[in-house]
Amino acid sequence: MVKPEVIKVIDYTVDVAVIGGGPAGLAAAVSAHEHGAKSVVVIDRNSWLGGILPQCIHDGFGVEETGTSMTGPEYAEMYIEMAEKQGIDIMKETMVLQFDKKREITAVNKKGLHKIKASAIVLAMGCREKTRWNVMISGDRPSGIYTAGVAQAFINLYNIMPGKNVIILGSGDVGLIMARRLKFEGANVLGVVEILPYASGLPRNVVQCLEDYDIPLFLNHTVTCIDGKERLEQVTIAQVDGEMNIISGTEKKIECDTLLLSLGLIPENELANNIGIEIDNITGGPTVNQYLETTLSGVFACGNCLQVYDTVDVLSADAENAGRSAAKNSAIQKKDKKIIAKIVPGKGIRYVVPQIISEPGKVHLTLRVEKPGESSVLHMVAGDKEILKKRLAWVNPANMIGVDVDIPHEVLTSTQNLEVILVDR
Amino acid sequence: MKNFQVAIIGGGVIGSAIARELSMFKLDVAVFEMGSDVASGASKANSGVVHSGINSPTSSLKARFCVEGNKMFQSLANELDFPLQWVGKYIIAKNEEEVRDLEHLKKVGMNNNVPGLEIKNRSEVKKKEPNVSCFKALWIPTAGITLPYQFTIALAENAAENNVVFFLETKITDLKKQKNLFLIKTNKGDFQAGVVVNAAGLNCREVVSMMEEPDFQVYPCRGEYLVLDKNYSSLINSMIYPVPVKGSGVLGVHITPTIEGNILLGPSAEFIGDPYDKRTTNETMNTLFLEARGIIPSLPDKAVINAYSGIRCKLASPESGGWADYRIEESKNMPGFINLLGIESPGLTAAPAIAKEIIKMISHLIELNKKNSFKSRRHRRKRFSEMSAEEQSNLIKKDEKWGRIVCRCEHVTEAEVIEALSNPLEARVLSSVKYRCRAGMGRCQGGFCTQHIVRIMEEHFNMDVADMRLKSPNSNLFYGKTRGNQSD
Incomplete structure (x- = not known):
C-alpha cells in the first residue's frame, strides 16, 4: 500500500x-x-x-x-x-x-x-x-479617503504622503494627532469635524494638536457627502442638532483631496x-x-x-x-468558577469591565460614563447595599475611569446584580 | 499604425465576451477600454444574477439572449473557472393581488421556455427561507449567482491568453471610416480596424455619434446597492425578489446572496442626467434598507459594510415606462460598424449569447477560421482560504509567500496578491487586486492590507507610489513621498 x-x-x-x-x-x-x-x-x-x-x-x-x-x-x-x-x-x-x-x-x-x-x-x-460605511457617508467612492491610522502608517512607517488638502472627520486621538502630523509634513489641514458637542479625544491632544496650530475644530458638525469621481474633490459638512440630525441649510462645501476618518x-x-x-x-x-x-x-x-x-x-x-x-x-x-454576579451598567454608565464577578475580593473596574459632567458620585450597589461610593470632580466619556472595589462575600451569596450608577452631587 | 481585423470598444462583460469568442479564430483583435481594468462600469456594479428569462416579453431580444445565455453559463464556468451557483430565486407576493402578478410572470416565463417554475405557498417558502415574510412566492430554479467582475475578468483574461490585445486606460477620441478601414483615434495613439464593435455601454451613443447621427437617446438610470457583512450570510439561501414595480422597467429592490457570503440589498432605480454620477445617497440607502426589511423583518441595523451604485444604460425614457429592447445591429450607412445599444439587465446573463450572435454577424464580413492553438480553459487557482490544510502546507513549502497573510479579513496571502497583479491584462490598480483575490473586500475595507499591497507593488512590480491608483487613471492614492524623503 x-x-x-x-x-x-x-x-x-x-x-x-x-x-x-x-x-x-x-x-x-x-x-x-x-x-x-x-x-x-x-x-x-x-x-x-x-x-x-x-x-x-x-x-x-x-x-x-x-x-x-x-x-x-x-x-x-x-x-x-x-x-x-x-x-x-x-x-x-x-x-x-x-x-x-x-x-x-x-x-x-x-x-x-x-x-x-x-x-x-x-x-x-x-x-x-471604523470605516466610512460604519457611519454610512453617502456620495462618490474616490481615492483619498483613509482611516486616520492607515494614513499614519503611510506617513510614519513608509514615508508616503497620502494627501495635501485634508479634512479630518472625528476628533478621536488618532485624528487629532494626525492633524498635527500632516501639518508638520506640509499638508493643509482644513479642519477637524466632530458630530458631538465636545471633542472625543483627550483634552491635551485638542490643545497640543489643534489649538497650537490654528486648526479649526467644527463641533456639532458632520460630513454629509463625498464628491470626486476619481480622486476626492470636495466634501460637504453640515451642522447637527441635539439629536444628531442634520440641520438643513447649514451645508458647506469644502474643497479637499483627502478625507481622514477617525470615527x-x-x-x-x-x-x-x-x-x-x-x-x-x-x-x-x-x-x-x-x-x-x-x-x-x-x-x-x-x-x-x-x-x-x-x-x-x-x-x-x-x-x-x-x-x-x-x-x-x-x-x-x-x-x-461559577458566575456569581453580573455587573450591570446603570444610570449614567455606558459600560463596566469586568462584566462578571466570580469570586469575592478586590476587583479593578474600568468603566465609561454616558456623557460629560461635573461633581458626580459613582456608586456600586447590590440591592439596597452600597459597596462603593466615589466622588468624581468631573467625568467625560472620552476618559476611562478606573476604580478598585472590594466585593464582600455576603453580597455574592444573595446572587443579586451589582449595579454601577452615576449621580449628580 | 497598428492594424486589427476587429476592434472592440469597451471592456465590459459584453466586450469581453465578444473578445473571448473571437479569440477562437485566426484574427487580430483589440479591445479598447477607457477604465484601468475590465469590468469598470456596470459590469462590476450589478446584482451578479444569472437570470432565468421570465422578466422580458416573449420574442424580445432580452428574453431570447437571456434564456440562451443562461443555458451557456454552466459550461462556461467549467471552462473558465469563475464562481457560479444555481441558488434559485423566489419572487414573493405580499397579498392575493400580487399573486396575480406571479401568475403572469409564470406564464411569460413558460412562453420563454424557462423550466421548473412553481408557485409555492407560504409554508413551503418558510421551510426554505425561514427569515422571509410573504404570502406566496414564485420559485425559479434556473436562476443563479456569479461574481460579475470575476466572470468578466475570466472572459477577458482568457481572451488575452489567446492573443486578444487589451488597451486599458485608452479612450476613443475619434472614429472614422477611410475606404475599407476604420481609423480609431485614442489618447494612446491611432489604430486601424476592419470591423468595429461598439460595446461601450453607457457611452454607446457617444461612439455612434463619431460616425453618424444617432437615432436614439440613452437614459442613464442609477441603481444603488448595500453590501452586508458575511456574518449575516445565513439570513437567506436563495435570491428573494419582490414583484416588479409596474411601468418602471426594473425589477425592484431585491435581496441577493453572493458567492462570497455577503448579501446585497438593491438596486434602486433613479433616472439621472450625468451617466458618470455613481454616487450613493442617504435617502436611497435608507429606502433600500426599509424595503429590504419589508422582505426580511429581522434584517440587522449595523450589518452594512459597503455601498455602491451602477448605472443602467436604458434606451427608454422614464415617461415611456423605462422599457426598451436591446438593439444589436450593423450600421446601414457604415458597413462593418456593429452597435450594441441599451444592453442593460439581463445583460450579464445575455453576454455569452450576444457574443455568439456578434460572431455570426462578423462572419458575414470577414472569413473566420478556427485556430488550433485556442486554449479554452482557464484555471483559477483555489484561494488559500478554500484549501485543505494539506494543500496549504504543500504550497507554502514550494513558496513561502503562500504563508504570508496580507488581508486579515479574507485570509488572502501575498502569493495571491502577486498573482492578481501579474494578470495578463496588466491591470495594476488597487481594485484590480481586490476584484481578483478579494484583498480589501472584507469588513475592515482595506485597513490592514492596503499598506501591504502597496509594499508588494513597490517590491515586486517596481511601481512608484506616486503612480499607484485606486481604480481609474486619475484616482491616485498618494502624493509621492513625505517632505523629508524628497530632499534625500
Whole structure:
C-alpha cells in the first residue's frame, strides 16, 4: 500500500499562548512569565512587535506608568526588551487562523501551518478602525479617503504622503494627532469635524494638536457627502442638532483631496466570535470576569480587543492582570468558577469591565460614563447595599475611569446584580 | 499604425465576451477600454444574477439572449473557472393581488421556455427561507449567482491568453471610416480596424455619434446597492425578489446572496442626467434598507459594510415606462460598424449569447477560421482560504509567500496578491487586486492590507507610489513621498 504523504504541521505545546504582539500582548506575556508560566509564545501577524506603537512617533506614552514620556516606538521597545530577556518565544508574520475549545491554535507563516496547544490563551488582537460605511457617508467612492491610522502608517512607517488638502472627520486621538502630523509634513489641514458637542479625544491632544496650530475644530458638525469621481474633490459638512440630525441649510462645501476618518475603533474579535465566546455588545469585546477570563474557560482577553483604551499605560496594567491569570490558570487545575454576579451598567454608565464577578475580593473596574459632567458620585450597589461610593470632580466619556472595589462575600451569596450608577452631587 | 481585423470598444462583460469568442479564430483583435481594468462600469456594479428569462416579453431580444445565455453559463464556468451557483430565486407576493402578478410572470416565463417554475405557498417558502415574510412566492430554479467582475475578468483574461490585445486606460477620441478601414483615434495613439464593435455601454451613443447621427437617446438610470457583512450570510439561501414595480422597467429592490457570503440589498432605480454620477445617497440607502426589511423583518441595523451604485444604460425614457429592447445591429450607412445599444439587465446573463450572435454577424464580413492553438480553459487557482490544510502546507513549502497573510479579513496571502497583479491584462490598480483575490473586500475595507499591497507593488512590480491608483487613471492614492524623503 502506498503511504499517503503526511502533511507537515508543526506542533508545539505551551503554557500560555498570546495572540497579538502589540502592547497588550507583550505586557500579558511578560506578566505570565513573571507569574510562573514556563513556556510563553507571542504570535503576531506583522513583521514587527508593538502593534500600532511603531507608527505612533509622538510622545506621551508611559507617563502614568513610568513617569517618563516616551514615543510609541520607545514604549514598545521597553516591553520587547523585557520579553526577550525572559526568553519569551516570538512568532512574527504569523497569522492565527482559528483556535478550538481545547485551546489548540492553528496558525500560518512562511514556514507552514502550525498547531499550538496551549494551557491558556490570551487574546490581544487589538482593534480596527471604523470605516466610512460604519457611519454610512453617502456620495462618490474616490481615492483619498483613509482611516486616520492607515494614513499614519503611510506617513510614519513608509514615508508616503497620502494627501495635501485634508479634512479630518472625528476628533478621536488618532485624528487629532494626525492633524498635527500632516501639518508638520506640509499638508493643509482644513479642519477637524466632530458630530458631538465636545471633542472625543483627550483634552491635551485638542490643545497640543489643534489649538497650537490654528486648526479649526467644527463641533456639532458632520460630513454629509463625498464628491470626486476619481480622486476626492470636495466634501460637504453640515451642522447637527441635539439629536444628531442634520440641520438643513447649514451645508458647506469644502474643497479637499483627502478625507481622514477617525470615527472610533472596533475591537477585533473574529477569532473569539468564531468559537462562540460571548461578546459584550457595548464594549465590542469578550464578556470577562475579574481575572479577564472570557466565557470560554482558559481563554483570557486584554488590550483593545477587550475594550478600547485611552492610553497604553492603563491598557498595559490591565493586560498584566490577564497574563497573571493565564499563568495561574495554566499552573493549577482550577475549580469550576461559577458566575456569581453580573455587573450591570446603570444610570449614567455606558459600560463596566469586568462584566462578571466570580469570586469575592478586590476587583479593578474600568468603566465609561454616558456623557460629560461635573461633581458626580459613582456608586456600586447590590440591592439596597452600597459597596462603593466615589466622588468624581468631573467625568467625560472620552476618559476611562478606573476604580478598585472590594466585593464582600455576603453580597455574592444573595446572587443579586451589582449595579454601577452615576449621580449628580 | 497598428492594424486589427476587429476592434472592440469597451471592456465590459459584453466586450469581453465578444473578445473571448473571437479569440477562437485566426484574427487580430483589440479591445479598447477607457477604465484601468475590465469590468469598470456596470459590469462590476450589478446584482451578479444569472437570470432565468421570465422578466422580458416573449420574442424580445432580452428574453431570447437571456434564456440562451443562461443555458451557456454552466459550461462556461467549467471552462473558465469563475464562481457560479444555481441558488434559485423566489419572487414573493405580499397579498392575493400580487399573486396575480406571479401568475403572469409564470406564464411569460413558460412562453420563454424557462423550466421548473412553481408557485409555492407560504409554508413551503418558510421551510426554505425561514427569515422571509410573504404570502406566496414564485420559485425559479434556473436562476443563479456569479461574481460579475470575476466572470468578466475570466472572459477577458482568457481572451488575452489567446492573443486578444487589451488597451486599458485608452479612450476613443475619434472614429472614422477611410475606404475599407476604420481609423480609431485614442489618447494612446491611432489604430486601424476592419470591423468595429461598439460595446461601450453607457457611452454607446457617444461612439455612434463619431460616425453618424444617432437615432436614439440613452437614459442613464442609477441603481444603488448595500453590501452586508458575511456574518449575516445565513439570513437567506436563495435570491428573494419582490414583484416588479409596474411601468418602471426594473425589477425592484431585491435581496441577493453572493458567492462570497455577503448579501446585497438593491438596486434602486433613479433616472439621472450625468451617466458618470455613481454616487450613493442617504435617502436611497435608507429606502433600500426599509424595503429590504419589508422582505426580511429581522434584517440587522449595523450589518452594512459597503455601498455602491451602477448605472443602467436604458434606451427608454422614464415617461415611456423605462422599457426598451436591446438593439444589436450593423450600421446601414457604415458597413462593418456593429452597435450594441441599451444592453442593460439581463445583460450579464445575455453576454455569452450576444457574443455568439456578434460572431455570426462578423462572419458575414470577414472569413473566420478556427485556430488550433485556442486554449479554452482557464484555471483559477483555489484561494488559500478554500484549501485543505494539506494543500496549504504543500504550497507554502514550494513558496513561502503562500504563508504570508496580507488581508486579515479574507485570509488572502501575498502569493495571491502577486498573482492578481501579474494578470495578463496588466491591470495594476488597487481594485484590480481586490476584484481578483478579494484583498480589501472584507469588513475592515482595506485597513490592514492596503499598506501591504502597496509594499508588494513597490517590491515586486517596481511601481512608484506616486503612480499607484485606486481604480481609474486619475484616482491616485498618494502624493509621492513625505517632505523629508524628497530632499534625500
